[in-house]
Amino acid sequence: MTEADPPIAPPEATAAPRRSWLVRSIRAISIDQWRAIDAETQWAPRRGFDWTVLVILAVACLSLTLQEYWGDRSTFARWFTRDRADQYWELKSFVWWTGWRVFGYLLLPMLVVALLPGHRLRDYYVSLRGFFRHLPIYLLLFALIFVPVIIASRTDEFRDTYPFYRLANRSTFDLVTWELMYAAQFLSLEFFFRGFLLEGLRRHFGSGAIFVMIVPYCMIHYGKPMTETLGAIGAGVILGTLAMRTRSIWGGVLIHVAVAVTMDVMALQACPAWPRHCS
Numbered sequence: 448m449t450e451a452d453p454p455i456a457p458p459e460a461t462a463a464p465r466r467s468w469l470v471r472s473i474r475a476i477s478i479d480q481w482r483a484i485d486a487e488t489q490w491a492p493r494r495g496f497d498w499t500v501l502v503i504l505a506v507a508c509l510s511l512t513l514q515e516y517w518g519d520r521s522t523f524a525r526w527f528t529r530d531r532a533d534q535y536w537e538l539k540s541f542v543w544w545t546g547w548r549v550f551g552y553l554l555l556p557m558l559v560v561a562l563l564p565g566h567r568l569r570d571y572y573v574s575l576r577g578f579f580r581h582l583p584i585y586l587l588l589f590a591l592i593f594v595p596v597i598i599a600s601r602t603d604e605f606r607d608t609y610p611f612y613r614l615a616n617r618s619t620f621d622l623v624t625w626e627l628m629y630a631a632q633f634l635s636l637e638f639f640f641r642g643f644l645l646e647g648l649r650r651h652f653g654s655g656a657i658f659v660m661i662v663p664y665c666m667i668h669y670g671k672p673m674t675e676t677l678g679a680i681g682a683g684v685i686l687g688t689l690a691m692r693t694r695s696i697w698g699g700v701l702i703h704v705a706v707a708v709t710m711d712v713m714a715l716q717a718c719p720a721w722p723r724h725c726s
Contacts, residue, residue, distance in 0.1 A: 477688070481654035484691045491650040499563065503647035506559050510551035510639065511663060518547025538624065541612055545628040552635035556643040571642040577693035578701075584689065585698040589705050596706060600713035604672045606725075609714035613725045616718045626708055633703040640664050640683070641690040641699050649691070657687035 491497055516522070523543040529536050560566050578585075599605050612625040640660050648656035664683045668676040686699040718725040 480688050480692055481657070484649075484688070485653040488649055488653045490653070497651070499566075500648060500651050502559065502563065503644065506556060507639075507644060507663065510555055511667070514547050514551045518544060518551065520544050537614055538612065538621065541625065541628055545632050548632045549635045552632075552639035556639055560643070560647075566647075571638070571646045572690050572694050572696045573638070573642065574695050575697055577695035578697035581689070581693045581695075581698060585701055588685070589702055592702070592706055593709065596709055597713065599672075599674065600710065600717075602672075605710075606714055606717050608672060610711040610725060615711065616715055616725055617721050622715075626711065629707055629711075630704045633707060634700050637686075637690075637696045637699040637703060641687055641696045645687060645691055654688075654691065657684060657691065660687055 491499070520540040520543065523540045533539075557568060560568050560571055610625065611629075612621070615622045615625050640663075644660045645656050648659055652659060661680060661683045665676065665680050668679045686702065689698055690696055714725070
């Protein structure tokens with residue numbers, strides 16, 4: 448080595464800045480955001496007993512229980528005799544399924560918010576203002592999710608699961624009706640998990656409300672492919688953080704609907720031509 452040659456840095460010296468950059472980046476989109484949420488939170492006064500947490504979590508339990516026992520398509524099949532001549536009987540069973548999700552995830556929580564003293568529905572992240580301002584973030588998230596969805600769509604487990612409505616390949620009416628119901632379900636779901644639970648618990652848990660919400664959100668994915676259920680944990684944290692920072696659920700609605708439609712379209716490409724339905 449000549450005197451003009453620069454000293455060669457050891458591998459540890461070059462690796463450390465890279466690790467430091469990665470740590471700072473992860474921290475910037477996680478811990479720093481949660482601290483910002485906590486800083487913006489108007490914490491509940493620590494005096495007496497506050498019924499808000501009890502009401503929010505009790506309603507969440509009631510909503511999920513009603514959907515599990517009364518809102519399933521198997522309940523529809525038990526309560527309503529199938530008419531073999533009715534070609535839309537299965538679609539009607541999904542109307543039942545969707546209706547219970549809209550009731551349990553949207554209408555019931557909205558009624559509770561309206562009845563809770565000091566709570567206003569507009570504070571529960573239903574504003575579009577934060578959504579439009581942060582739209583590029585959600586478009587980037589969809590771009591990151593798109594490739595894994597394409598890869599997953601090639602697996603048998605994926606094709607055995609989607610689309611939920613197995614007659615979606617019968618006609619444009621079937622497909623469009625199903626996707627509209629699916630979208631209504633996702634809108635309701637986002638309000639429940641990213642609006643009702645997060646804002647309802649925020650004054651007591653701050654950013655910790657995200658991790659309270661994650662538990663039931665992960666559990667509603669049971670029965671789906673394991674990779675999707677595990678992915679719901681990370682997705683729930685990200686969407687919950689964004690909802691609390693932007694004060695809007697609409698980005699989550701956009702992501703969910705866009706991903707769901709993409710998954711159904713990918714799955715339908717593997718479906719046989721009608722009159723054979725998706726297997």
